[in-house]
Amino acid sequence: MSVTAFLTDSTLCIGCKACEVACKEWNGIEGDGLDWSGFSYDNTGAVGASTWRHVKFVERAPVPGLGGNAGEQASWTFSSDVCKHCEQAGCLEACPTGSIVRTEFGGVFIQPDVCNGCGYCVTACPFGVVARNEQDGRAFKCTFCYDRQKVGLRPACAKACPTESIQFGEIDELREKARLRLEELHRRGMDDAAFYDPTHTSVRGTHAMFIIRGDPRTYNLPPSPQVPTIYLKKGWRSSALAAGLLLGGTLLALLTDGRSGR
């Protein structure tokens, strides 16, 4: 059983949103609203409980003579967002029910039959991926098509993607592929091409990696996401101190002056 990942290459993405629809079709997710956003061609906004793949549209003013593949200027880039399936996943660590598990493929999977809707994972995700379904309160996100992967099928989004912007495969191979791709893009003059895979932070890398053009913040990708478990030590230390103070203070107060109130 190999450890798998997505590599989403925005220099190959044509912004068709097939991944969004294929995901919803496979997973039987309802549509989530018919609002026109005015944010370029993006009317679904962000990944959430009922959108597990989401295509972002980043516009800049184009110049005649330069298409989007020209190295000089990225003018309209698309990038399909998804749960990052962090190596050190906030939601997974936070889940109090064991509903969220790491699968044999390295993905982070919410078991819908176990999830009790506590919502703690929502606050624990540094990428704002996990969200609670308004109807039944349970948390939902990309399953990494665990059901499909179990029988050797590719995730629905990667399969549908017409231009293979969403690549799926063994994680180390994809990292190598991304490295070569980046070299190639730089060679072509796309100096702004970058690889997003936050291995340098406490998230320790993701199973959904991205090749983008320009600053990751443009795509709502945090430059250095942190898994919230890094705050535990400080928190529990403070908790212990608080307990000690409470115990000590109470003891002190009652020993010295407990009776005099009467």
Add this chain to the structure above:
Amino acid sequence: MSDPVPLGDLVPGLERERRLAEIRREAERRGKLDVVGGRPPGAPFPQATPETGYYKIPLLKEPPWKWEIPLYFFVGGAAGAAAVVGAIADYTGVDRKLVKHARWIAAAGSVISPVLLVADLGRPARFLAMLRVFKPQSPMSMGVWTLVGFSSGAAAAAFAGFLSDRYGPSLPLRWLENAGQAASLAFGLPFSNYTGVLIGATAIPVWNRNVGDLPLHFAASGLAAAVGMLELMGHGKNRALQALGLGAGIFESWEGLRIEGRSDPHLDPLKHGASGWTTRTGGVLSGPVPTILRLLSALGGKRRSASLRRWAAWSAIAGSLITRFAWIRAGHASARDWKLPLEIRSE
């Protein structure tokens, strides 16, 4: 070949050309048009840039909790602290009534807390799902197991105490009471403040920035509430409680000053907007108000003193309650921030 015929008025001069260039530059630079022309300026359009993030759509999702959870924070904090006060009071042999009342607060908390959680989750079975695993890395899992321990202990102690009062003491009852009390003390200590770790160890900036303070803050707040309740239950003259209330009030005042004094933009939700005002209200009611009232009560006459302490108690309870709601609201505001989670500096 015929010559193209110009279209009279419709042909613009160089000036208009320049103006168009100006408009485009402006639009590209700011994503917004303020150029004053013959017509009203308009047409800003949203942009995705390193400065605005992705159309200023917040990266993080807001915490999904409604009123049940901050209320639970409040109840748990008060109940945990009450259990501690009750147990210590018992061990120090100070005041049977204080012990009993403290136990009752703890016991009430141990019943109300799971009810609130179930209300938040929707179904009782969903609460049981929390007992599938034991995860030290999850404050919520730890909290649930603490709650289970605390509730069992506090309920057992109260129940055994009730039975001994009614039917007279017996060894098994005594044993149950002692064990329950010991458990409620042991679990009550973390139970009164673990919710600070719970929200502190999340991706919400305003929370995780304060993870080192929150448990202390919540413990003080819980203690203040417990003390206030006990005072209102007839222990208005207990000087130990007065001391504890004073200590909590001073700590809360200091906490408030600390927050106000730091200029970290991550703390903005605690200072600005609706969540800021809620925080300040809770802070004032928890810190300076009861502290001053308690100090005044020490100086004044007997009747006036009792009345001041009652006010201090009410203020502390209200402050404690509002504070928990304030922190949750601040968490919402912090999650809605499109800048900080993306490490975009505020202007």
Add this chain to the structure above:
Amino acid sequence: MLKDLLSRWPLIQQIQTGADGTGPEAMSERTRNLRPKTDGAEVARSICPYCGVGCGQLVFHKDGKLISIEGDPESPISRGHLCPKGADTYELHTHPGRLTKVKYRRPYSRHWDQIELEQAMDRVAERLWESRERTFQETCDGETLMQTTAIAHLGGATLDIEENYLIRKLFTVGLGMVSISNQARI
């Protein structure tokens, strides 16, 4: 029985194995037995109904019900890929807005009526025949004409070639309808 119940309690497994509650020990029965919904379904090989690219589709069905429609990886044109429209073909077939009964509107009526399929077919055949009777011209100035221009047909570019063949054969060659058109005018 109790032992069985306990052994399925992830906490017990945690204690036994020292696991941290994020791995297989925390998986439910359903998760362990998870299979794709297409497992055991029959497959029909199909082509996407939307644009002219002609992507291959696999139609999974079980007991006369559609299960899923996805790309056919063997298609040399689409290689298993689909666009958003093609990826939504399952919903196209199963959405609640689909018609399943003939709707009939009487002249000057304000509402739809529902009629039986066979009855509707009889009536359409009747209307077609009557209109042709009224408007058919065999000759004009002694020259062969054999046409009616008063009955028209529109459509075909999303229909099968077999269906178009029947349309042209019956309407034009059989009945003399010449006003026949579809989207594909160029």
Add this chain to the structure above:
Amino acid sequence: MPGLGTSFGRGGATTAQQDLSNADAILIMGSSMAENHPVGFQWVMEAREKGAKVIHVDPRYTRTSAMADIWLPLRAGTDILFLGALVNYVLENNREFREYVVHYTNASAILREDFRDTEDLDGLFSGWDAPKNKYSPESWLYQGAPSKETGGEKAGHSDVGGGHGKDRGGEAQDASQFESDPTLEHPRCVFQVLKRHFSRYTPEMVERYCGVPEDVFLKAADAFSSASGPERTAAICYAVGWTQHSKGVQIIRTASILQLLLGNIGRPGGGILALRGHASIQGSTDIPTLYDILPGYLPMPLFESDSHQLEDYIKKHSTRTGLWSKFDHYFVSLMKAYYGDGAAKDNDWGFHWLPRITGDHSHFGYWLDMADGKLEGLFVMGQNPAVGASNGRLERKALAKLKWLVVRDMVETETASFWYASPEVERGELSPETIGTEVFLFPAAGTAEKAGTFTNTQRLLQHREKAVDPPGDARSEAWFMYHLGRRIKEKAKNDARSRNAGLRALTWNYSVEGLHTEPKVDEILEEINGYTLPGRVQLTKIKELRNDGSTACGAWIYCGVFPEPGHNRANERNPRDLLGHGWGFSWPNDCRIIYNRASARPDGQPWSERKKLVWWDEEKKEWTGLDNPDYEKNVAPDEPANIHSGTGIKALGGAKPFILHPDGVGWIYVASGLKDGPLPAHYEPLESLFHNPLYRQQTNPGAQKKERPDNPYAESPGDPRFPYVLTTYRLTEHHTAGGMTRTLSHLAELQPELFTEISPELAAELGLTHGDWATITTPRGLVEARVMVTPRMRPVRIDGRVLHQVGLPYHWGYRGQVTGDIVNDLLAISEEPNVRIMETKALVCNLVPGRRARGSAARQQLDAQLGRTA
């Protein structure tokens, strides 16, 4: 597609989508391929990743531009000026592939002395008959070719008739004895005429009137034209961005000329790919539901000229040389398929039972008659003209004049609900009480619920298996037609009138199967493929067709798709190579790249190793290679041509790749077959802001405006009331009129609302706010849309003037999960002369902030727009 048909011989894409990955440059123009054919676009991406230059020309910066290397903004409607400048660039810089041009095109043919070019007549070719408003094209013929005047047995042209017959490669022309000059130096040879014709189509003109900066144009011209020659090829992709103009055919012609000059037809990575917007657009022209052709592009007989003898009809439409020399074989076999035993030699195979066409019976032709109350009944199947057709207001109001209307669809479309939900009802122009139309709305089966075959954009027949039964009373169109036919045949059975003779003879004995008694579609495809009579042995190739009644064949070009019972080649699923041999069946004869003889040099060997496709195997004495040869298998390359006196396909010899043309070469110059000239010339759109910069002739002389009170036009050029250029288009997330997408939650949410794309400059000028509403008006109608201000729209500078272009996608209507105003209400009904298509890609409009009026006030606003008082 007469543009391709007259140039190369067949009205179909010359190549396969996969073959785009072999290209060294790809020009996408008149198409946003990434948006509307995303899965096909993967092959463009593959080429790009291999180093090919992708050039996109479009008024808007689209998702396709975002994938391209070079994007050129263009003023809508100036495509011929742009492409003509590319042709001129190739000629000026000697970039043509000389050997290909000399051997495989008609560049060397010499024209008659009385031919006059648009350069001579200021925008008209010789032969313009102003009173009749059409060309008399005798003077366009080659020098020496027989003509009416010289008493040729067959004149070069017929006077009437539609255009789709020309898909088959120009009108039958006797190619005998024309003169040519292989040095291409003769002043009246096609090559020199072409040079002169396009000499004023310069980069300066492109900058001034297309709005493309000169240096940008030169960059693209160099990139594209350098992908030519033995080692390199370039492909062109287009879609309705070229066809939906008042000169659409001539735009495609210009591209054809360019590709012939660069030697890019019939070669891997070359060709012209027409991108079709529907699953079987190609199929519905091959097996047409079009008024002017019969299956396989056989022309419908015309009243008067074809009313008499079958012999005359056949003579008129067949050629002495090339594939069309067997016209009689194709036609007689079709008649046998239609009428079975009823078709016999002594009744001219039933020729006299066929209806004759008397004029324009196309969509708009008969719809205008419908609006005038001349039609009784209409069938609409899987189409939604209430939203999808030009001048929607006229279209919908015409429906109210019908006696009966039959709509078949999967959902209740706008067309079916026009009588109670249309904007005309809202505006009080129509009301159910006054509409006497009887409406039948039948539920239709989806593609997974019926077996059948689509012919895709690359002429590939692909069969679909049936998965499940359709729900409720939903049925396939095959079911509907079969059972309707059964009832009609029953009525005709005992009716001995001569009008019903053909109907009685019509073969209609398909067997049925299943719960719903569906006709077996395989039997229909077997009939289309053809079989022998009386033995009913399936035919395997076109050559087996006979003219003596011993074969029946429903569409000669599809012959071979069903070579034996139970063997449906359209259902083959074992692709062996990039071109997909073994998967489906590509007409003709499973050739994936047609005219592929041109991929080899005249001597039969590949132009280069890199670009080899089909070549002559000296040992086996046959054509072989990576594709099925689109050529006589055993005719050696050195076999001499005998065009002037030979007959049949053999007369073309061994080095004439374009076997449907009587002279076997690609036509840079189309001497016969087009109604608006042998060469393309730039004309302004019917509604334009500018005078034609090149000629006094403003618009395509042959185009029909169909101007009438309910189909009015802006004054042209430069109507001050409509100062902007409007262009309409599709989005990836929706399909045409929206019946298959606006009804679905997963697609509706992706593009929920009608919006108009405008530049920041225009927004500032008009005080429009992003996200607010604007109302767009033309003389035909008005729609409201949300304003999307985007730098992807940019004004172009035309002749010193800043021109704003406004974009509007057109998918919305008044039914479905998301609704919106109908953009096609803005368009005029107009007809291009050859194929009668409307102009949707370039017209003029006005734009005002705010929403449109509602109810009867909307009618007043509309009437005011039309310049009338309410």
